[in-house]
Amino acid sequence: MGTTQLETVPEPKYWHLRTVLSEALDSEFSVGEILPNERDLAARFGVARATLRQALEQLELEGRLQRRRGVGTTVAPPRMGVSVGTAQHAWPGGAQDAWQALDCALEVPPAGVAEALVTGSAEPVHVVRRSRVSHGQPVAAELLYIPGDSVPDLTGIDAPAGPARARAVLRELQRLELERQENAVELGSARADDARELDRLPGAPVLVVTTRFIARGRTAALSMATYRADTCRLTFGDAGGVEIHHGPTRHAS
């Protein structure tokens, strides 16, 4: 006893690699710059490609890298701040709220959603699909579940089932008085359809924001928005907040 052991716990290779690469990104690479391909990098570090990929996966999860099949691995810009609290203390579709309505259908919601809404579990509800673009790229896809009795005056309308109908539903929603809203954030993985819309592969990590809109003491609408976890930093309350970045990463000119 008493012998000082350096390196008592041999760190996993991929974790050590992650650290080395992370420091290299800070000091030797610019945003947007393209890294050597995986086979070369693996050879250079003397590890199997799978191990190198484990390290890259970590860095991608942390928003440091962006990988695109057929193209290469590039240094990602700092995550963009995306506001999800304020200016949204209002119904969706009001003012311009950064979202774009895509379409609207009448569907039976998943069991969990039906439970949150008060509707019977087999009751179809309006499902509005919306998408959110920020700084020129898609950052979120949303499904908005709206029970029929939240938009009573719409029951007879037969808009062409595209964006027009979606906007009509949202317009009707404005007429209710919004009591408050509840937000929750959790980690998820992109379903196939969301992934396509977000320009990612299925299973990509996403931040799922669930918002209950409460009026007349009941849940008048429920939003499930999936944000790209690699590119987004969600900000609550006011203000976009401050960049808390990693180090002296430079920007390509």
Add this chain to the structure above:
Amino acid sequence: MGTTQLETVPEPKYWHLRTVLSEALDSEFSVGEILPNERDLAARFGVARATLRQALEQLELEGRLQRRRGVGTTVAPPRMGVSVGTAQHAWPGGAQDAWQALDCALEVPPAGVAEALVTGSAEPVHVVRRSRVSHGQPVAAELLYIPGDSVPDLTGIDAPAGPARARAVLRELQRLELERQENAVELGSARADDARELDRLPGAPVLVVTTRFIARGRTAALSMATYRADTCRLTFGDAGGVEIHHGPTRHAS
């Protein structure tokens, strides 16, 4: 042309497996139940173990499974709601805010943090470590950065550098008038020390909540809290919110 192609795009095996397993979890397993081991499962589905593991990773990311080395893979309970907005519209350390102070040191903060605080980049600040426990298990680890001039009357104090000193710093902080706070959430991976405290392996996915406490027009304190992404659903605003679960998962009695 015109031929209807079913299954045009062959889904990756691991993704299909994820779906199959997910449905099995809903219908055939109870919370806490232990799954067959990875080698058996892989054989049963006729895939390599690595492929099976890719599917399990997805499900773990989604909070459906919990894997522990040397033990096995178990069905995870629904994520617990953890409040991070309200009752916190106050300084940390006030009332009982679910956090437990561990210790306090005087350190030079990382570059990004120093920038957010107004201090010169080489100025040491108080760093309070706190930990948060919910439902009997650790859910978050926090580093609270507090510039010296936010707690001016503390400069002379020499508390024993443990929890006592941490609490003394927080007590001093209460004397400032809190203007507002700004929250941001993003995905990260657990550093080695956080991982140990959260009972996870390094690199485990975490939700990083950054909070700026603003007083006298300046950032008087900055909190970086890392929550276990597998077990936590962060709730903002009031109320723990509603369970939006996957399906008819039963609970072990």
Add this chain to the structure above:
DNA sequence: TAGTGGTCTAGACCACTCC
């Protein structure tokens, strides 16, 4: 000591993008 999940290897082939 037996059994579990975690790490790692060295290959192969596929899907995609760009020239």
Add this chain to the structure above:
DNA sequence: GAGTGGTCTAGACCACTAT
């Protein structure tokens, strides 16, 4: 067609937990 990242295999060994 060349080059990239994505998927998949069949093995090996390690670290940890429980008994």
